Amino acid sequence: NAGVTQTPKFRVLKTGQSMTLLCAQDMNHEYMYWYRQDPGMGLRLIHYSVGEGTTAKGEVPDGYNVSRLKKQNFLLGLESAAPSQTSVYFCASSYGRAQYFGPGTRLTVL
């Protein structure tokens, strides 16, 4: 039982490049979330999903897209990366109300 896993752990992009972050959970949770964590700003919700095939915007969705084609996976895409998207990205999943977090992806956009 791996819990919540994230791929990759680290990534460096140039401005304008695109990439996809993958989150996978093996706990059969319905809800999944993407957060970003920045110094002095805390954790902020980007997008979330309440089930397979559904997604919704969180607090800071601009510049990101998501997809939930399979219940166990939640993908976060950056179509044209900007330096302001340099951050640590966390994925989480939940049943009921307790959320369980992945180890994070550290992204740097140059």
Place this chain on the structure above:
Amino acid sequence: KQEVTQIPAALSVPEGENLVLNCSFTDSAIYNLQWFRQDPGKGLTSLLLIQSSQREQTSGRLNASLDKSSGRSTLYIAASQPGDSATYLCAGAGSYQLTFGKGTKLSVIP
């Protein structure tokens, strides 16, 4: 919009002391309040979750309380140890999402 505040931002105590971390929230209509621990460069580990109908939860040396009427939660750590050094985050749950405080960085000095 829910806002969560944690005071102090940092705290340093000698080993063995009992301590209290504070969390306040603006919207009392929360479903639950969750406390997390984050070690440097790591993800979030869930410590305690208090449902809105509960007043407190305990796990080992940790005790968390919730007072919805005053918009406050506290995390009590008994007999602190150097291994307790970490950042502690509280988060209030709305319908689907968590709103995080910015955390209290705890240092326990041997």
